[in-house]
Amino acid sequence: MIEMQAVGKVFRTDVVQTHALRNFDLKVAPGEFVAITGHSGSGKTTFLNVAGLLEELDSGRYIFDGQDVSKLTDNQRSRIRNEKIGFIFQGFNLIPDLDIYDNVEAPLHYRAMPAAERKRRILSSLEKVGLSSRMKHIPSQLSGGQQQRAAIARAISGEPRVILADEPTGNLDTMMSNQIMDLLLQINAAGTTILMVTHNPELAQQAHRQVHIVDGRIDQIHHYNPLRPTPAVA
Amino acid sequence: MFMHDLRLALHSLKRNPVLSALMVVAIAAGIAASMISITVYHGRAGHPIWWKADKLYAVALDNRDPDSANAFARFTRHPEYPPLQVTYQDAKALYRSDIPTRSVMMFRANRVIAPERDGEKPFATAARVTTADFFAMFDVPFLYGGGWSRADDEAPAPVIVLSKYANQKLFGGVNSVGRSVTIGDTRFRIVGVIDAWMPQPRFYDLNNNTFDLPENLFLPWGWTEALQLSTAGNSNCVRANAKVGSFKELMTADCVWLQFWAELPSADQRDRYRRFVDNYTTDQKRYGRFPRPLNNRVVDVDEWMKMYDVIGDESRIQVAVAVMFLVVCILNTFGLMLAKFLKAAPISGLRRALGASRMDVVRQHLIEVVIVGLLGGAVGLVLTFMGLRALRALNSRPFPGMDDNPARVAIQQSLTNLDFQMFAIAVALSLLTGILAGLYPAWRIGRLTPSTFLKTQ
Numbered sequence A: 001m002i003e004m005q006a007v008g009k010v011f012r013t014d015v016v017q018t019h020a021l022r023n024f025d026l027k028v029a030p031g032e033f034v035a036i037t038g039h040s041g042s043g044k045t046t047f048l049n050v051a052g053l054l055e056e057l058d059s060g061r062y063i064f065d066g067q068d069v070s071k072l073t074d075n076q077r078s079r080i081r082n083e084k085i086g087f088i089f090q091g092f093n094l095i096p097d098l099d100i101y102d103n104v105e106a107p108l109h110y111r112a113m114p115a116a117e118r119k120r121r122i123l124s125s126l127e128k129v130g131l132s133s134r135m136k137h138i139p140s141q142l143s144g145g146q147q148q149r150a151a152i153a154r155a156i157s158g159e160p161r162v163i164l165a166d167e168p169t170g171n172l173d174t175m176m177s178n179q180i181m182d183l184l185l186q187i188n189a190a191g192t193t194i195l196m197v198t199h200n201p202e203l204a205q206q207a208h209r210q211v212h213i214v215d216g217r218i219d220q221i222h223h224y225n226p227l228r229p230t231p232a233v234a
Numbered sequence B: 001m002f003m004h005d006l007r008l009a010l011h012s013l014k015r016n017p018v019l020s021a022l023m024v025v026a027i028a029a030g031i032a033a034s035m036i037s038i039t040v041y042h043g044r045a046g047h048p049i050w051w052k053a054d055k056l057y058a059v060a061l062d063n064r065d066p067d068s069a070n071a072f073a074r075f076t077r078h079p080e081y082p083p084l085q086v087t088y089q090d091a092k093a094l095y096r097s098d099i100p101t102r103s104v105m106m107f108r109a110n111r112v113i114a115p116e117r118d119g120e121k122p123f124a125t126a127a128r129v130t131t132a133d134f135f136a137m138f139d140v141p142f143l144y145g146g147g148w149s150r151a152d153d154e155a156p157a158p159v160i161v162l163s164k165y166a167n168q169k170l171f172g173g174v175n176s177v178g179r180s181v182t183i184g185d186t187r188f189r190i191v192g193v194i195d196a197w198m199p200q201p202r203f204y205d206l207n208n209n210t211f212d213l214p215e216n217l218f219l220p221w222g223w224t225e226a227l228q229l230s231t232a233g234n235s236n237c238v239r240a241n242a243k244v245g246s247f248k249e250l251m252t253a254d255c256v257w258l259q260f261w262a263e264l265p266s267a268d269q270r271d272r273y274r275r276f277v278d279n280y281t282t283d284q285k286r287y288g289r290f291p292r293p294l295n296n297r298v299v300d301v302d303e304w305m306k307m308y309d310v311i312g313d314e315s316r317i318q319v320a321v322a323v324m325f326l327v328v329c330i331l332n333t334f335g336l337m338l339a340k341f342l343k344a345a346p347i348s349g350l351r352r353a354l355g356a357s358r359m360d361v362v363r364q365h366l367i368e369v370v371i372v373g374l375l376g377g378a379v380g381l382v383l384t385f386m387g388l389r390a391l392r393a394l395n396s397r398p399f400p401g402m403d404d405n406p407a408r409v410a411i412q413q414s415l416t417n418l419d420f421q422m423f424a425i426a427v428a429l430s431l432l433t434g435i436l437a438g439l440y441p442a443w444r445i446g447r448l449t450p451s452t453f454l455k456t457q
Helices: A044-051 A074-084 A100-110 A115-129 A144-157 A174-189 B002-015 B017-044 B066-073 B088-095 B150-154 B164-171 B247-252 B267-287 B301-307 B312-343 B345-353 B358-395 B407-415 B420-447
Strands: A002-012 A017-028 A033-038 A059-064 A085-089 A162-166 A193-197 A209-214 A217-223 B056-060 B102-114 B123-130 B142-145 B159-162 B180-183 B186-194 B217-220 B257-263 B297-300
Touching: A002 A044, A017 A044, A017 A217, A033 A044, A033 A174, A044 A059, A044 A162, A044 A193, A074 A085, A074 A100, A074 B345, A074 B358, A085 A144, A100 A115, A100 A144, A115 A144, A115 A174, A144 A162, A144 A174, A162 A174, A174 A193, B002 B017, B002 B358, B017 B312, B017 B358, B017 B407, B017 B420, B056 B267, B056 B301, B088 B102, B088 B247, B088 B257, B088 B267, B142 B164, B159 B164, B159 B180, B164 B186, B267 B297, B297 B301, B312 B345, B312 B358, B312 B420, B345 B358, B345 B420, B358 B407, B358 B420
Parallel strands: A033 A193, A033 A209, A085 A162, A162 A193, B123 B217, B159 B186
Antiparallel strands: A002 A017, A002 A059, A209 A217, B056 B257, B056 B297, B102 B123, B102 B180, B102 B257, B142 B186, B159 B217, B180 B186
């Protein structure tokens, strides 16, 4: 699903350049749930941004869903993000003025999709995350956990191949975190590949694999959760 | 997609109501200042008889002597122009040509008129002494009756045409054709009453107050000498030591200036007439007149108004200052727009993550920009209406000696009228202002890397 070969990413200012990713090699199989861990500044979020085509890589090669996406145009990258990738953020990142229904609808606007199909997908997504009764609420009227569930509904409404979650439980208490993790595991069980950045070792151990990053390189890979069959991994 | 962008734009505007209101007010102020100036300019630049634009020609002959021409150069922007009127004797000579379909020589005079009705006071008013073709040539509309004939000019016949206002004042507005009025010792029979007619600018005579009403009395040309009427305009002599002891000497000494127009519908007529005018002045050189090289003008109404600079520097400067003010407003709005868009950059970053392309983000912000521009334009139009009303009220204040002709208000209305063309310009200017102020901020926000704001939103 995802294959990075010697990927490098450098951030430059006038006086300093920072190697956020160095010779980064990783393969993620379809349907896999991978936890990404590492200290602050280790390159976790940069990896997620490169994987999600939000950042261009400076060196190496990136194959996404069988397609080399290293040199795509901005429009092509936007289209792949829209059709194949769902994002979940630590801060939920819901549009504050729009109600939950409209927030979930947001990514669907960038596809030539009939209104009836959009509505079907929105209602289905909200049903899956248990927010059908809150669809007319604006984000500030919901709890943190509910907002993150709304963000998950938005991520799955486009029926993506991959969900990239950047510390999705970082702003939530333990109970809420467990609920969100259960939801992600359900989505993964339905076949969606998930890459999740987390600082929480308990959550990381629920993934198929844990990839630990240090200084922009993969330091360790742990294989967990023998109860669930791990898809073929390189 | 458009509706989605529109909703996002409206939400964005509501998110920062104070900032949004400031942008709208800034654009509104610029639009109002510009539109008030442009409307006044437009009113002054209007073509009063556009349907005859290529048919009516004013005549000017350069009979200045070389010395006075040099002296003249110090006081005018266009010393190359000949005097913009012709002298009495030249007008009479030109009038004899049968090349024009119609021709008119005329001047403005002030006369005192005595009403027939008992108890009414005689009053002074402006009169136009003219040849018969005036009414047909300038498409003057008649309420009652009509003009007079060339034979009436020559006789001269004691006939007169009144303005609608004079007829109202003298006869209460009823059909007065066949009745009489007295000017001096002469009784004139009324042959026509002009309907509402108010060419602006008053192109046929731009010498006495460009934006004024036509005269109230119209007298046949022949009364000039019969009543020894003097012009209310220019009576400065061309040459030193001109003999002006008697009325006849004054009229033939190149001292009395008047207006001369010819109706020349075809190119052939125009060519022939220009040759005729040049031949006439060349011939006059034999008598010591027209000492300068040939410099005659036979010009249409547009050119005529340009030569007189009807619009004037004042209007042009007002427009220039207003446009500069609009530019300042655009720069202010630009700054506010940039600040607003950058503040909302995390949402744009999120939309990019969800699949919006750069163009999607730019388009949504441009829709917001257009809404701000249109709102600014709408408020600006209201301010423009108010400003023009204030200007109209200011210019319609009575002054000493002013008559009570209600058409004076109509003149101010015509000069400050926000017609459809001005309305369309206001809308276009609003859009342009919004886009100029918002194009760069929208482009800039579209260029931002989406990941920059996602972690921090």
